[in-house]
Every structure is written in C-alpha cells, then in structure tokens.
Amino acid sequence: MKMQAERLKVIEPLPLPLHERLFDDGEQLAQALAKQVAADLRGALARHGEACIALSGGNTPKRFFDALSTQTLDWARVTVLPVDERWLPPEHPRSNERLLREHLFKNNAAVARLLPMYRPTPTPEMALMPVLTKIANEGLPLDVVVLGMGEDGHVASLFPDLGYDNPALREIGLQPRGRAPVMSVRTSAMPEPRMTLTLSAIFTAPAIYLHIEGESKRAVLEGAQRDPRSALPIRSVLSGAPVAPTLYWSP
Numbered sequence: 001m002k003m004q005a006e007r008l009k010v011i012e013p014l015p016l017p018l019h020e021r022l023f024d025d026g027e028q029l030a031q032a033l034a035k036q037v038a039a040d041l042r043g044a045l046a047r048h049g050e051a052c053i054a055l056s057g058g059n060t061p062k063r064f065f066d067a068l069s070t071q072t073l074d075w076a077r078v079t080v081l082p083v084d085e086r087w088l089p090p091e092h093p094r095s096n097e098r099l100l101r102e103h104l105f106k107n108n109a110a111v112a113r114l115l116p117m118y119r120p121t122p123t124p125e126m127a128l129m130p131v132l133t134k135i136a137n138e139g140l141p142l143d144v145v146v147l148g149m150g151e152d153g154h155v156a157s158l159f160p161d162l163g164y165d166n167p168a169l170r171e172i173g174l175q176p177r178g179r180a181p182v183m184s185v186r187t188s189a190m191p192e193p194r195m196t197l198t199l200s201a202i203f204t205a206p207a208i209y210l211h212i213e214g215e216s217k218r219a220v221l222e223g224a225q226r227d228p229r230s231a232l233p234i235r236s237v238l239s240g241a242p243v244a245p246t247l248y249w250s251p
C-alpha cells in the first residue's frame, strides 16, 4: 500500500530556465540593463565590426532607452530595429519607431542606424515582402534582443488571443526555427494591425533579455515558466530560446 502511494506522488514539472536580475526600482534596472546591453554590443563590434539589436516598444523601455543612449560605444556601426511595430505613422503617439527616435536616437546613440518596420502603406500585409527582405538582409542575425511582455503574456506582437490553434501564430510566429523572420498580425486585443519579428528571428540573438516591470507581470511570467500546458507566447520564448534568457525585473 505504502509503495503504491509513493508511486502516485505528483512530480512538479521543473520551471523553464531563466537567469534573473531583480532590482528595487525601474531606474536601477534601466541603468544596469543599459550597461549590460552596451557591453554585449561592444563585444559584437569587436567580433565582427558591426552590431544589430532588436528592441521592444510599449511603455516599459523609455528609461532603459534613455540610459542606453548615453553609453559609450561605436554607435555608427550599430543597427537598431523594433521587435514589432503598430501600423501607424512614426509621428503617432503609439508608434514604436517614435519611441525609439525620442528615447534612444539621441546623445551618443544619435548616429546609430534605424531599420524601421513601418512603411506608409494602408496595411502591413502590403509592405510585408519588402520589410521582410530588408530585415533578413540587413538586420539578421541579431546580436542582442530585449523583449517586453504584456499582462496577457504577449511578446513582440505575438499575442495569445490569436489563438493557440491559429496556424499563423503557431507555425510562423512561435516556430523557433522557421523561415519567416517577420509576420503581420491582426488581433482584437489591439486597436491597430501590426508587424512583428517571429521567434525564429528573435532566436538568432545570442543574448536575449526580458525587461519586465510590476508584480502582476512577474506572476504571469512565473506561471508560464512553471506550467507545461501554458499556451502563452512568453512560454514559447522560454522553451524555445537557444540560450536561457535573462530577466531584468523591478516592481
């Protein structure tokens, strides 16, 4: 009887690997992440004479971009691209390109090269092939990527509400070794169509950082890290990344 009870013991699945750097506040986090990313870019520049970094949008990265813009390195040889873009002109307050231009392309980083995703076409689908070709030829492989995460577990513009059964999300967006580096996205969760790097493109980077602030997002992340049944895109990042990502978190 005792033997049987032991055999039935539930084995907790191991959480997916993730390095963690935890900070007391967002300013300390921004400074530390900027120093680390600058060191990675200097390393890439020393190895192959140029460097490429993909950066997330939204509200979280502003302080980090401000801090990164002051780092000393050969920015003229650095290419910067957004990990995703809302299909809005760069003057729009929700544009991720605008965020980069306002918070990163200043100080020392003013001379970096921007590889935008947005084109002035009515839909992202109409610009998909030229953007895909440009990014594949001039942006990949990446040296560094910094991902944010939404409260719903989305990363870049890979949204869970596209549905786990959505073939485009599963077979293109979340495919760790697929051929498409970029895809267009339409989701009822967001007011505008979007374009996003796929995980195949994101996983070309040997350094992957998650920049996440707030207790509620951390709970979402930890849930996805531990639950093998989780269909959240952040879990696909943790399970498929060729190197364990490093979390930079503050309350």
Ligand SMILES: O=C1O[C@H](COP(=O)(O)O)[C@@H](O)[C@H](O)[C@H]1O
Pocket (backbone or CB within 6 Å): 055, 056, 057, 058, 059, 060, 061, 083, 084, 085, 086, 096, 147, 148, 149, 150, 151, 154, 155, 156, 157
């Ligand atoms: O829509 C987006 O959301 C995520 C998270 O943004 P945040 O405002 O919650 O920090 C972001 O990483 C992504 O690039 C963006 O387009």
